[in-house]
Amino acid sequence: MKRRDFLQTGGAAGLALSASQWSAYAQAELDAKPKRVGLIGTGWYGKIDLLRLIQVSPVEVVSLCDVDRKMLKEAGEIVASRQKSGKTPRLYHDYRKMLAEKDLDIVLIATPDHWHALPMIEAVEAGADVYVQKPTGVDVVESQAMVAAARKHGRVVQVGTQRRSTPHLIEAMNEVVKAGKLGNIAHAEICCYYHMRNRSNHADSAPPENLDFDMWTGPAPLRPYNQIMHPRGWRAFMEYSNGIVGDMCVHMLDAVRWMLDLGWPTHVSSTGGILVQKNAKANTTDTQSASFDFGDITVDWNHRSWGAAPDPEYPWALFIYGDKGTLKASVNKYEFIPRGKGAKPMSGKAVIEFDKYPEDEKEKDIETHVASAVRGHMTDFLARVADRGRPVADIEQGHISSASSILANIALDLGRTLEWDPVAGRVIGDPEANRRLARPYRAPWEHPDPKKYA
Numbered sequence: 001m002k003r004r005d006f007l008q009t010g011g012a013a014g015l016a017l018s019a020s021q022w023s024a025y026a027q028a029e030l031d032a033k034p035k036r037v038g039l040i041g042t043g044w045y046g047k048i049d050l051l052r053l054i055q056v057s058p059v060e061v062v063s064l065c066d067v068d069r070k071m072l073k074e075a076g077e078i079v080a081s082r083q084k085s086g087k088t089p090r091l092y093h094d095y096r097k098m099l100a101e102k103d104l105d106i107v108l109i110a111t112p113d114h115w116h117a118l119p120m121i122e123a124v125e126a127g128a129d130v131y132v133q134k135p136t137g138v139d140v141v142e143s144q145a146m147v148a149a150a151r152k153h154g155r156v157v158q159v160g161t162q163r164r165s166t167p168h169l170i171e172a173m174n175e176v177v178k179a180g181k182l183g184n185i186a187h188a189e190i191c192c193y194y195h196m197r198n199r200s201n202h203a204d205s206a207p208p209e210n211l212d213f214d215m216w217t218g219p220a221p222l223r224p225y226n227q228i229m230h231p232r233g234w235r236a237f238m239e240y241s242n243g244i245v246g247d248m249c250v251h252m253l254d255a256v257r258w259m260l261d262l263g264w265p266t267h268v269s270s271t272g273g274i275l276v277q278k279n280a281k282a283n284t285t286d287t288q289s290a291s292f293d294f295g296d297i298t299v300d301w302n303h304r305s306w307g308a309a310p311d312p313e314y315p316w317a318l319f320i321y322g323d324k325g326t327l328k329a330s331v332n333k334y335e336f337i338p339r340g341k342g343a344k345p346m347s348g349k350a351v352i353e354f355d356k357y358p359e360d361e362k363e364k365d366i367e368t369h370v371a372s373a374v375r376g377h378m379t380d381f382l383a384r385v386a387d388r389g390r391p392v393a394d395i396e397q398g399h400i401s402s403a404s405s406i407l408a409n410i411a412l413d414l415g416r417t418l419e420w421d422p423v424a425g426r427v428i429g430d431p432e433a434n435r436r437l438a439r440p441y442r443a444p445w446e447h448p449d450p451k452k453y454a
Contacts, residue, residue, distance in 0.1 A: 036104050036105045037059045037063075038065065038106070039061065039108045039110065040119050041111035041112075042065070042068075042075035043110065045110045047075060049108050053131075057378070059083070064090070065094070067215045095119045095122070100126075105128060107128040112216075113246060120132045121145060121146060121149040123155075124157065127153075130155060131160065132157060134250050134401070138406075139439045140406050148451075149448070151453070154388075158381040159398025161401060166372075166376070167350075167373070167376065169329055172336070181322075181325055183322040186297055188298075188300070188318060189299070190301045190302075191309075191317055191319075193316070194248075196248075198233055199282070201280055201281050204224035207225040207230075219442050223237065245288060245301070252316070255318055256299050260320070265293055265299075266294065266295060267293040267417050268404060269411050270289065270408040270409065271289050272285045272287045277306060286305045287303070288412065290405075317329060324343065325337055331370055334348050353375075357371070377393065404420075418430060
């Protein structure tokens, strides 16, 4: 049965949870013994994730960890004001000391990308289930080791690709894609035209007193400190991230894979570079295209951190093309545009829940249009923690989307198309590409090895 026929019969995807199921799972959690939670990385999205978890379940946040003393203290105060017990969590500077307590049921990880793998692996080794932000790893082998460790220790690991739990995108998948309204599907486009790449050129300086910059750097190369890096600006540098592709492409690629029931791409290619913003300190691309070949479906990515978006209403989006219509979707809304007569246009928009969660209106830096998706993602995670099943953004799914995006950057650097063997986890016939699947680690940190968890 071809994938497009499978989708039309409604066979793919029963992973999405309806709002009523979310409520049922949330209530089940309310009646259960509160989970003991720790957070590693108390910055912007760490707090967004943790506060949404507190909203959907009476968890007890017992531990917080960050290498920035000021950020850590502030997070402790916020959590104490928001959680039911009113208690201030224990504060840790080193995640290893926090995990050594072995008293956590759930660990959330919202560090910079180069710090995702080691804490996640150590958390599952300590017996915790984990919610880790995307991308899974900063390189492919890290990501492979994360999957292997989760499976060996039997832990539930949800990745923060919350498009899979975005209410209006679940509606689009069910009512448009699965309903067969697109017809035969053979192509999708994904994009980001936000002017999000840092364009400044600050001089290097000493790190602030409240930041342990050596620990912040960890296994990454030790660059001179620059005020761009912290907080939130580290994605300007490839040493700590995979640029806009590793940040934004992974979300939309994952959403398309989820909607169309796609596995691994067979071939990945990419072109681009720093073509316009050449005077900035950032070393990530300002312009990049990538193509992911899934056999009977090709998904093409484009980003530009300059100029105008081709469709101003969808600057960060996915477009799925069928012979019966087109689906346009973003974090804000979706539209189904039919071709020919008979079918009716459809649309939906982000769910804002100020009526249920009035605290969202006053929370600093919250993305209100995404809050419902994070709550849904957390509720799905808790349900799988309870029944020991695979969450909607299971670590393996996050690995596929993350590693595919990383492969695009490797293809760009090498200037050639990569053919991927998902069974071997290697690029076919390309020793140099395979050498780049794992970045060198700065001593004394040791790169995780997937074979250790076989």
